[in-house]
Amino acid sequence: MSRRIAIIGGGITGLATAALLADRGDRVTVFEALDDVGGRAGSWEKDGFRFDTGPSWYLMPEVFDHFFALLGTSAREQLDLVRLEPAYRVYHEGEREPFDVVSGRNAAVAAFEAREPGAGAELATYLDSAGEIYDLAVSRFLYDPYVSLKGLAHPDVLRKLGTLLPLLLRPLSTHVEKKFSDPVLQQVLGYPAVFLGGSPYDAPSLYHLMSHLDLDDGVLYPRGGLVQVIRAIARLAEDRGAEIRTGTPVERILTEGGRATGIRLADGTVVAADHVISTADMHHTETVLLEPELRSRSDAWWDKRTPSFGALLILLGVEGELPQLEHHTLLFTKDWKANFDAIFGEGAADGIPDPASLYVCRPSATDDDVAPAGHENLFVLVPMPAAPELGRGGVDGAGDPRIEAAADAVIAQIADWTGVPDLADRVRVRRTITPGDFAADFGSFRGGALGLAHTLRQSAMFRPGLRSKVDGLLYAGQTVLPGVGLPMCLISAELVVKLLDGDTSTGQLPTPAHAKG
Known part of the structure; x- marks a missing residue:
């Protein structure tokens, strides 16, 4: 008999879980609070520029291949993947000439x-x-x-x-x-x-x-951006009968006798379900969506967890070309240890590192559709303390003054280190996103950008599992097994399917005989 499944969250984990379960004949509905799917792997457009607002590296391609094969298709059929050469570029503080990182054993060894x-x-x-x-x-x-x-x-x-x-x-x-x-x-x-x-x-x-992954295997990019991965999975889920409801926040997970019976939406609507799967951050699920006595982990347990770094994201639409930057470019400070201490150490919430080790994605180097002709699209990620209290971002300088001043400093740093002195003058579109936004938009634990960091005690069997103390409720996504990143989220979805079927094996689900290579 088909099961009624309510999935909270329309990020990659929720969509992938929906696709896999709908493919098995379950009646699946995804409830996403925001107006579009994708979660952290979202998309934003302004004045002809289209930005991925989260993940921008396509790594572990065999995980994507396996996931699509479970649905009888392939990454090759769903995505237009291109290999990046070089894989990425590195600028080191104090060195004018960059170091290009190339993929492939022989090339990497020579470099x-x-x-x-x-x-x-x-x-x-x-x-x-x-x-x-x-x-x-x-x-x-x-x-x-x-x-x-x-x-x-x-x-x-x-x-x-x-x-x-x-x-x-x-x-x-x-x-x-x-x-x-x-x-x-x-x-x-x-x-x-x-x-x-x-x-x-x-x-x-x-x-x-x-x-x-980056030195032996190589780095790929799906034309149109990482949002194409999200759209492909959402399409596959709906093709198999799953319903995806956006702009539909969940207010409470309903239980009876220690078992999940459904959810209540913010508008008061009650949706009955045989199983509830929350792909929201586990901390948000337990502290906001469940009654206190039904939580699997205490406040004291959470106080000892290490969130991922926070992130200042800066989306820039720039007039003119920027050949100084590759598709992926990294800027590294000399005193790397001090940089990480400023993010994770004592007193880390005091501010954003300056100068910062940071990452710049220039998808317009590969993709003609992410910026108007003669313009460039830049996504800048600056790891910072997971501290929502540092402020919120905004569009065209409308974020909190402390945040916008930090963004100005980062733009000046990129300009200086990469030899683009007029970069700030050429910016035509600008948006900043901060840990405060991650907390408000995604219920992110302490505003972390990527769930729980992969320390020893937050990896493998030490990471939170997918089972809740509430029967019929499962967790999935970045704060639980197996970890952070798009490939891990696809695996998390597969683990949910296994547990719902009573499968506790340690390997992959078998792919159907008709799966495409």
Whole structure:
């Protein structure tokens, strides 16, 4: 019999969960509070510019391939993917010439060797390890719902314990610094911790596996932006019968006798359901949508959690070309440790780092449809403390004065470091987004940009699971298993499907025989 499923949240996790369950014959409705789907992976348009407002890297392509295959299609059929060359560009404080990071083993090894003699051979060994650990993570860790520890007793895992334990106990920064001396190469290999919402000084060195993705595999981009991923999944969900209702905030998860029975919308409408799946941040779900006695975790537990960094996002529509920037460009400060301490350390809520290590996406380098002819589209991400009290953003300078002053400083920094002295004068569209906006729009825990950071005690079996103490209620998304980022959200959706079907296996769901390659 088909089940009535109410899904809270129309981000990628909610949409992916809806698509998978509707494909199995369940009656699924997605309730999204905002006027459009996508959540953090949203889109914004003004004066001919279209911006992705969240994720902008397409990594772990095999996760996307597997998800689409579960629905009998393929990433190739749903998206127009192009490979970026170079993968990204790095500007280091005090150095005028950038370092271009290229993908592919031989090219990456040569680039590292040219920067630091001996680093090429060291990188080859490093990537061998990264690839091996990545394959183990995908096959044994990421698709495990951790309802038991049986997956950790698998022979593949036991054989690697001697390798895994040191990687779990040693920070990524230490692991990298022991192998490479050049500060730029250290930063290139430590930066993947930021994809995980954290700092290379706190993330376990197990996450050196991320370098397999950009240096071995390569970096892709879906033409039209990452929003095309969202639109494709929403389309697949609706094609299979799921209903997606936007502008429909949920006020309460309803229960009876310790079991979820449905939801109540903000307008008072009651929607009955056999199962409720909340893809909102777990903290928001438990503290806002559930009665206090039904929460699975206490305030004291949450007080000990580490949110991801906050983010100052700056969306810029710029007149004229910017060849100094690649599709992905990173600016790294000399004193990287101080930069991360300003974000995660004591007193971190005092302000936004200046100068900051930051990221610039220029999709107009690859895509003709994101900016008017003769103009550029820039998405700037500045990691900052997860502190909503620092203020809200706005359009064309209308954000809080402290935020707009920080954005001015960031624009000036990009201009100086990359050699575009008139950048500020060429800005035609501008919008700022802050942790205060993340908290207000997405119920984000402490205003963090990416859910919970991937520290040791917030990874794998130590990360919050998908089951609530309320029967019939499941959690999914960035604050629970398996973690942050679009690929992890797709896996989280698959874990929900497995648990609803009573499947506690540690691997991927089998793809249908008719799936397209």
